[in-house]
Amino acid sequence: MTPAARVQAAIDLLDLIIGAARDGGPAADTLIARYFKERRYAGSRDRRAVRDLVYDAIRRAAERPENGRAAMVGLAREQAELAALFDGSTHGPAPIEEAEPGAVRGDVPAWLAPLFAAPVEQDALLGRAPVDLRVNRLLTDRAQVAPLLPEAVALPGLPDALRLPEGAPVEQSEAWKGGLVEVQDAGSQLIAAACAAEPGMTVIDLCAGAGGKTLALAAAMEGRGNLIAADTIRSRIARLSPRAERARAGFIQTLLLDQGHEARALADLAGQADVVLVDAPCSGTGTWRRNPEARWRLTPARLDRLVAEQARILDFAAPLLAAGGALVYATCALTDREGRDQVDAFLTRHAGWEAERLTLPLGRPHGAGILLTPGHDGTDGFFFARLRRTA
Ligand SMILES: C[S@@+](CC[C@H](N)C(=O)[O-])C[C@H]1O[C@@H](n2cnc3c(N)ncnc32)[C@H](O)[C@@H]1O
Numbered sequence: 001m002t003p004a005a006r007v008q009a010a011i012d013l014l015d016l017i018i019g020a021a022r023d024g025g026p027a028a029d030t031l032i033a034r035y036f037k038e039r040r041y042a043g044s045r046d047r048r049a050v051r052d053l054v055y056d057a058i059r060r061a062a063e064r065p066e067n068g069r070a071a072m073v074g075l076a077r078e079q080a081e082l083a084a085l086f087d088g089s090t091h092g093p094a095p096i097e098e099a100e101p102g103a104v105r106g107d108v109p110a111w112l113a114p115l116f117a118a119p120v121e122q123d124a125l126l127g128r129a130p131v132d133l134r135v136n137r138l139l140t141d142r143a144q145v146a147p148l149l150p151e152a153v154a155l156p157g158l159p160d161a162l163r164l165p166e167g168a169p170v171e172q173s174e175a176w177k178g179g180l181v182e183v184q185d186a187g188s189q190l191i192a193a194a195c196a197a198e199p200g201m202t203v204i205d206l207c208a209g210a211g212g213k214t215l216a217l218a219a220a221m222e223g224r225g226n227l228i229a230a231d232t233i234r235s236r237i238a239r240l241s242p243r244a245e246r247a248r249a250g251f252i253q254t255l256l257l258d259q260g261h262e263a264r265a266l267a268d269l270a271g272q273a274d275v276v277l278v279d280a281p282c283s284g285t286g287t288w289r290r291n292p293e294a295r296w297r298l299t300p301a302r303l304d305r306l307v308a309e310q311a312r313i314l315d316f317a318a319p320l321l322a323a324g325g326a327l328v329y330a331t332c333a334l335t336d337r338e339g340r341d342q343v344d345a346f347l348t349r350h351a352g353w354e355a356e357r358l359t360l361p362l363g364r365p366h367g368a369g370i371l372l373t374p375g376h377d378g379t380d381g382f383f384f385a386r387l388r389r390t391a
């Protein structure tokens with residue numbers, strides 16, 4: 001591909017990504033992978049160059065651009081070399097007209113910025129994320145794994161965490177293939193640690209997805225006890241089985257919940273759990289380092305729906321706890337409505353619960369919980385709180 005053709009390819013891809021963000025379609029990474037599957041003529045250098053252009057354009061535009069060309073024109077107005085590739089050549093983009101609109105540079109959509117928790121450093125939300133790993137204690141420990149991954153550095157305060165540079169191809173390593181490490185942001189590892197799961201306990205991961213945190217809980221439980229991974233989406237839960245097999249965490253049970261009728265499938269577990277983790281569906285505002293186009297997807301109406309759903313999930317999670325048990329509420333969101341205020345509202349709605357003070361190597365106290373941010377902690381952004389059932 002010529003350099004100009006790469007720019008046009010990036011514009012075409014941005015059109016797809018913008019459309020998907022507007023209509024609830026697939027993620028940018030999925031669209032990029034599909035695009036190149038259908039265009040075998042693009043070599044690996046072409047693919048990398050196009051991908052970099054696409055992500056540079058996504059990162060610099062807070063608001064969803066009108067179309068792919070506007071996204072790329074905005075970028076080109078800041079980069080003379082890129083602007084020169086709008087040359088009207090056969091496969092390249094047409095020259096930029098002086099009055100042509102280009103996407104405006106920004107980090108956070110205007111409507112959303114005031115909703116962030118006050119301590120959040122909004123200018124650090126779009127940085128580059130490293131690859132964090134969790135060493136699988138079911139099979140090994142950090143001292144044994146570190147020599148297999150010479151570039152990895154240990155993260156202080158998190159005994160199982162290693163960090164590799166951004167883009168490190170860890171899934172090609174023998175350590176990953178053998179289940180010795182899982183890719184998991186240090187913030188997620190801290191949330192699993194805040195659950196304080198122990199061998200022999202009954203632990204429910206209520207919004208388990210593909211089981212990232214379930215696997216961390218399994219390791220903390222040393223493979224002993226009842227660990228139940230529940231979710232409403234079958235395809236997500238299905239992805240847990242091969243991961244659990246690779247991690248030798250075969251004792252995990254999975255439970256498919258019926259959206260809106262979750263309590264039915266959970267009835268036998270009422271009052272039984274020592275720990276329930278609610279890693280709730282959320283705006284994902286803490287994960288823009290990895291999914292920068294997520295900010296083009298969020299709308300005020302969607303945020304309202306998420307806040308209502310989080311409250312509903314907390315309400316059917318609460319009766320699952322035994323007296324003395326702990327409900328850990330977490331979101332990878334940095335708006336107060338989804339974090340601090342959500343937990344405060346839960347404590348107002350439910351008598352017999354108290355927030356526990358957590359002493360952790362990262363994060364800042366915020367309301368009844370802890371705030372982790374890319375700017376302060378170098379992790380994805382999270383809010384989480386540990387609530388104990390006292391009665
Ligand atoms: C933030 S993701 C979980 C990520 C996962 N815990 C991990 O560590 O990889 C939230 C999950 O909640 C699930 N979910 C949404 N509504 C739910 C509900 N009513 N009950 C249970 N799970 C739900 C979604 O399908 C999604 O997988």
